[in-house]
Amino acid sequence: MGPGLSAQTIWRWTAVVLVHLAVVLVWYLAVKVGEVPKFVLASPEETLLSLFDTYPWFHNTMVTTAEIFGGYFLAVVVGVGLALLFSWFHTVDNLLMPLVVSLNMIPKVALGPLIIVWFDYGIQTNIVIAFSISFLPILITTARGLREVEPDLVDLVRTLRATQWQIFVKIQLPGSLPYIFSGMKVAVVLAVAGAVVGEFIASDSGLAYLIGQVQVTLDTAAMMMAVILITLVGVALYLIVLGLERLVVVRDARVETV
Amino acid sequence: MTGAPAARGEPFIRLVGVKKVFRTRRQEFLAVSDATFDVNEGELVSIVGPSGCGKTTLLKIVAGLHPHDGGTLEIGGAGSDFDPARDVGMVFQQPLLLKWRRVLENVLLPAEILGLPMGEARERARGLIDMVGLAGHEQKYPYELSGGMQQRAAIARSLVHDPRLILMDEPFGALDALTRERMNLELLRIWEQSRKTILFVTHGIAEAVFLGTRVVVLTAGPARMADRIDIDLPRPRTLDMKTHERFGSYARRIYHLLGVE
Numbered sequence: 001m002g003p004g005l006s007a008q009t010i011w012r013w014t015a016v017v018l019v020h021l022a023v024v025l026v027w028y029l030a031v032k033v034g035e036v037p038k039f040v041l042a043s044p045e046e047t048l049l050s051l052f053d054t055y056p057w058f059h060n061t062m063v064t065t066a067e068i069f070g071g072y073f074l075a076v077v078v079g080v081g082l083a084l085l086f087s088w089f090h091t092v093d094n095l096l097m098p099l100v101v102s103l104n105m106i107p108k109v110a111l112g113p114l115i116i117v118w119f120d121y122g123i124q125t126n127i128v129i130a131f132s133i134s135f136l137p138i139l140i141t142t143a144r145g146l147r148e149v150e151p152d153l154v155d156l157v158r159t160l161r162a163t164q165w166q167i168f169v170k171i172q173l174p175g176s177l178p179y180i181f182s183g184m185k186v187a188v189v190l191a192v193a194g195a196v197v198g199e200f201i202a203s204d205s206g207l208a209y210l211i212g213q214v215q216v217t218l219d220t221a222a223m224m225m226a227v228i229l230i231t232l233v234g235v236a237l238y239l240i241v242l243g244l245e246r247l248v249v250v251r252d253a254r255v256e257t258v
Numbered sequence: 259m260t261g262a263p264a265a266r267g268e269p270f271i272r273l274v275g276v277k278k279v280f281r282t283r284r285q286e287f288l289a290v291s292d293a294t295f296d297v298n299e300g301e302l303v304s305i306v307g308p309s310g311c312g313k314t315t316l317l318k319i320v321a322g323l324h325p326h327d328g329g330t331l332e333i334g335g336a337g338s339d340f341d342p343a344r345d346v347g348m349v350f351q352q353p354l355l356l357k358w359r360r361v362l363e364n365v366l367l368p369a370e371i372l373g374l375p376m377g378e379a380r381e382r383a384r385g386l387i388d389m390v391g392l393a394g395h396e397q398k399y400p401y402e403l404s405g406g407m408q409q410r411a412a413i414a415r416s417l418v419h420d421p422r423l424i425l426m427d428e429p430f431g432a433l434d435a436l437t438r439e440r441m442n443l444e445l446l447r448i449w450e451q452s453r454k455t456i457l458f459v460t461h462g463i464a465e466a467v468f469l470g471t472r473v474v475v476l477t478a479g480p481a482r483m484a485d486r487i488d489i490d491l492p493r494p495r496t497l498d499m500k501t502h503e504r505f506g507s508y509a510r511r512i513y514h515l516l517g518v519e
Contacts, residue, residue, distance in 0.1 A: 150352070152352065152354055155318065155321070155323050156354060157368075159322065159346045159348055160343055160346075160372055161371075170370065174356070175357075250399055250401075
């Protein structure tokens, strides 16, 4: 697509905004018409106003953001790095890939308490939890992408006596980019979940920690605001990844996920 | 034309009793048995046969991708300067263009791999894109092109490093019948313009006769070479030659060899 906004793009983004506003409207009506008690479901404006309460919103949002982004960044580096290693060394691939598949089956959330025992609690621990939940999908999809090379294409460049490195740089790596991004998009959601789990189990700051704190006083509005903020951090990360994908992956090659 | 002295009477490619056996743990499978034929420089030789008769394998042996298990294969004649890395261009049934590269960049791939001077290669690539009828599409991505246009780009790519030999493995097999006819005519034009030697594998008998200066017929089960037929039809070839009596008799002979009556 060329520079500037096409009518189709404008329409799509208008639809995105409208759908979200519709949800807020339904929420508003449900509270007003249904006369739901405030501690069960706070109205949209009460939720928004909770930002002016004395809770350290900014600090907690920064902590959670650091955990999500940190864990996610680690997951991308380690996931893609290991996948490259697997594709270069077949023995490593044969030995470790089955292990990776088993590891993927572990409900990583259940590891949270253990990780806290090992790393003590705090931001760094929650980064580790976010990382451990989100790196496997990146590793698995990247490894798959690196394997998906058209055999005839390899034959074609082999007649030209292409080196292994040329095949990797010119064909394998660019060909795997759509897969890497598909894994990265899945991993965003998981990194967010990982940070939240860490904060729930043991932590002294962060938005999920705040949820635990205000739950005691039944401040539903603040709880909902915290959920919204966590979601926004996740959406921001997702949009960054999406933008990056648009920059490096040609439209036709993109793998559609969510 | 390189005007190598080897051209004097000596064929460009000579296969004598070339054999290929694939071995799995359990069994042996004879893919090519006793392929014997010559290809002169500048010829377009069709290799025709049913699926699984080993014609792709034969092509890959000539390309140097598979070793052969018996017989002799000589390319370029004795003492010639044939360089297997630089002098072979390939076209497959699928265009195999890199999705993330534009047409021009796709055509340049062999030049990059061989480390040719890129300025010159770029000039050459533009000329070839012109010749295959894709002028104006240099900056498009493969997904913006039709199947026939993608295959044209693949042909341009096979020519960019100026190889002496082009190997084509059912290049028009995935195209619709009409596009295929058109591409046949285009290929003949490109061949006459570029003066390359072409080995053209197909399972289309009419296509083989229409294109070839010579047709090599392979049969399946057991894989073997059935015959070599010189095609004596006037050039340039036109589509109405397909209704000629001589065209029909060549085709009938091949049908007969392949056991289709």
